[in-house]
Amino acid sequence: MPSWYRLPRRRELGCVLMANLLALIASAGLQAWLALANLSLVFLSAVLACAILASGYAAVLSALVGFVTFNFFFTEPRYSLLVAEREQLLTLCFFLLVALVVGRVAGESRRRMQALGAARLAEERERLRSALLASVSHDLRTPLASIIGAASSLRALDAQLSPVDRRELLDGVLGESQRLDRYIQNLLDMTRLGHGELKIERDWVSLDDMVASARRRLASALEGVTLLQRWPAGSLPLLYVHPALIEQALVNVLENAARFSPPGGTLEMSAATDETASHMIIALTDQGPGIAPAMREKVFEMFYTGDGSPHGSGLGLAICKGMVGAHGGEVVAEAGPEGRGTTMVIRLPLRPYTAPSGAGYDA
Amino acid sequence: MNETFRVLVVDDERAIRQFLRISLGSQGFAVSEAATGAQAIETVLASAGEPIDLVLLDLGLPDMEGQAVLAAIRRASDVPVIIVSVRGHEAEKVQALDAGANDYVTKPFGIEELLARVRALLRRPALAGHARPYRYGALCIEPAARRVTLAGRPVHLTPKEFAVLALLAHQAGRVVTQTQLLRHVWGASHRNDTHYLRIVVSRLRQKLGDDPHTPHLLQTEPGIGYRLHGETEPQETLP
Numbered sequence: 124m125p126s127w128y129r130l131p132r133r134r135e136l137g138c139v140l141m142a143n144l145l146a147l148i149a150s151a152g153l154q155a156w157l158a159l160a161n162l163s164l165v166f167l168s169a170v171l172a173c174a175i176l177a178s179g180y181a182a183v184l185s186a187l188v189g190f191v192t193f194n195f196f197f198t199e200p201r202y203s204l205l206v207a208e209r210e211q212l213l214t215l216c217f218f219l220l221v222a223l224v225v226g227r228v229a230g231e232s233r234r235r236m237q238a239l240g241a242a243r244l245a246e247e248r249e250r251l252r253s254a255l256l257a258s259v260s261h262d263l264r265t266p267l268a269s270i271i272g273a274a275s276s277l278r279a280l281d282a283q284l285s286p287v288d289r290r291e292l293l294d295g296v297l298g299e300s301q302r303l304d305r306y307i308q309n310l311l312d313m314t315r316l317g318h319g320e321l322k323i324e325r326d327w328v329s330l331d332d333m334v335a336s337a338r339r340r341l342a343s344a345l346e347g348v349t350l351l352q353r354w355p356a357g358s359l360p361l362l363y364v365h366p367a368l369i370e371q372a373l374v375n376v377l378e379n380a381a382r383f384s385p386p387g388g389t390l391e392m393s394a395a396t397d398e399t400a401s402h403m404i405i406a407l408t409d410q411g412p413g414i415a416p417a418m419r420e421k422v423f424e425m426f427y428t429g430d431g432s433p434h435g436s437g438l439g440l441a442i443c444k445g446m447v448g449a450h451g452g453e454v455v456a457e458a459g460p461e462g463r464g465t466t467m468v469i470r471l472p473l474r475p476y477t478a479p480s481g482a483g484y485d486a
Numbered sequence: 487m488n489e490t491f492r493v494l495v496v497d498d499e500r501a502i503r504q505f506l507r508i509s510l511g512s513q514g515f516a517v518s519e520a521a522t523g524a525q526a527i528e529t530v531l532a533s534a535g536e537p538i539d540l541v542l543l544d545l546g547l548p549d550m551e552g553q554a555v556l557a558a559i560r561r562a563s564d565v566p567v568i569i570v571s572v573r574g575h576e577a578e579k580v581q582a583l584d585a586g587a588n589d590y591v592t593k594p595f596g597i598e599e600l601l602a603r604v605r606a607l608l609r610r611p612a613l614a615g616h617a618r619p620y621r622y623g624a625l626c627i628e629p630a631a632r633r634v635t636l637a638g639r640p641v642h643l644t645p646k647e648f649a650v651l652a653l654l655a656h657q658a659g660r661v662v663t664q665t666q667l668l669r670h671v672w673g674a675s676h677r678n679d680t681h682y683l684r685i686v687v688s689r690l691r692q693k694l695g696d697d698p699h700t701p702h703l704l705q706t707e708p709g710i711g712y713r714l715h716g717e718t719e720p721q722e723t724l725p
Binding site for chain 1: 499500501502504505506508509511512513521572593594595596597598600601
């Protein structure tokens with residue numbers, strides 16, 4: 124409960140004075156047409172305004188200020204605090220009574236609404252936090268399960284394993300460790316994106332180089348699918364972007380597409396400039412199950428992982444969107460050609476190439 | 487037994503299937519793989535000629551609920567099923583065990599733990615039945631004679647204690663859920679009276695000389711149930 128025995132805060136005082144000043148001006152204009160009792164309703168409105176905008180305390184204060192103002196300016200004799208007519212005195216008393224009650228009740232309901240809002244916010248935050256924890260632990264543990272399994276096999280079954288088996292288990296350990304590393308990188312990036320701490324350090328870079336680097340990092344994840352690049356190497360203009368961030372965005376869409384591809388599936392990547400050469404458009408088409416139209420925006424939300432399926436953390440595409448968005452670009456999910464699979468389309472703004480004179484820094 | 491056991495690995499993670507294929511393969515198992523629930527059911531149902539002997543079922547599959555896969559398998563076959571699932575999903579595991587799964591391992595797991603579970607399940611042919619005595623160290627449980635001896639000396643058990651121990655011994659090396667124990671020994675109406683079970687288990691540990699702090703013989707699986715240590719066998723020749 125707020126204390127009623129205190130000095131008004133600046134906001135409350137301002138609200139009370141402003142509301143009553145407005146009520147005074149309105150009443151002065153309306154007094155030719157309205158009876159005195161009705162004029163008091165204007166001041167009652169000021170009380171309500173204070174309850175809604177400031178607090179119950181301000182409403183009660185406004186009731187008292189309104190009572191004095193109304194008395195001073197509108198009851199006979201005017202410009203004094205005396206009241207000559209009994210009816211006017213009654214109006215004044217009723218005004219004060221109603222204003223005090225309304226002010227307190229309205230203030231109390233405002234306080235409750237605020238408390239309710241705070242509780243809902245806390246609940247939402249708690250829900251998000253548990254989603255984060257569940258997703259993080261699932262994604263850290265999935266590669267770890269393979270690493271622990273493969274490593275324990277190497278140790279326990281050593282004598283019974285062929286050199287090929289041993290090699291394959293070691294590759295598994297390496298591939299899954301790299302996946303774990305990518306995931307941790309994503310988590311760090313997400314935190315930075317969330318705090319607005321991501322510093323964009325632009326440089327001129329070719330898409331070919333970034334895709335090549337992404338392919339290297341994803342070697343194990345892309346095993347079992349074919350990735351086709353549908354543009355002649357060296358044919359595209361350079362991008363002026365933060366290379367590591369855009370590479371991460373590419374890694375995330377590629378990993379996502381590979382994960383949803385059927386075994387032996389093909390990923391088709393195309394890249395071109397749009398008609399006005401203002402944007403580069405990169406499209407990646409998979410042969411996966413596709414995304415329902417209603418879900419095409421949702422897939423970019425944090426922690427969205429399809430129908431509660433255990434695929435990934437729901438961070439990858441959200442980060443891709445964040446990275447591309449930080450460069451003034453956008454990512455959308457579309458239906459694949461002939462309605463099969465999904466095409467992820469990344470649009471990145473292009474800049475006319477200027478030979479790098481100094482460091483290409485750009486906050 | 488020189489036949490080759492066929493194990494079906496159901497997991498959507500390629501890396502998990504890979505290491506299981508290699509490690510189980512190195513132990514002489516024939517390994518089949520399924521990445522989805524639908525594929526798993528199809529493989530179990532279609533393998534009429536060479537039936538699957540054991541299924542390793544991950545509960546988190548992309549296309550359908552693991553529980554639904556288990557139910558579909560159970561409708562057609564009583565092949566042993568080991569549930570593979572992440573920690574923290576105890577309720578899911580209990581549900582699966584009560585629905586007919588035979589055991590579980592928690593991800594991440596070491597290969598030795600998994601192989602021990604697999605052996606425990608494949609070791610006992612169904613026809614061996616109740617009558618087989620259980621031996622572990624100095625302990626011998628003879629269900630047919632309702633006799634339990636520790637280093638040759640008879641151990642006196644109440645009927646409930648004996649019933650719990652006999653059920654665990656029948657499933658030696660495998661987990662038995664609290665619900666299964668309570669339903670079997672006390673009756674369906676006592677399904678939730680887990681304190682009965684706790685008291686009986688602690689008395690059993692006392693009488694059988696098991697360390698109550700770090701039980702070795704009668705292990706508690708927190709949130710799930712109990713497991714009696716696998717038997718010591720004169721010959722470890724599996725598969």
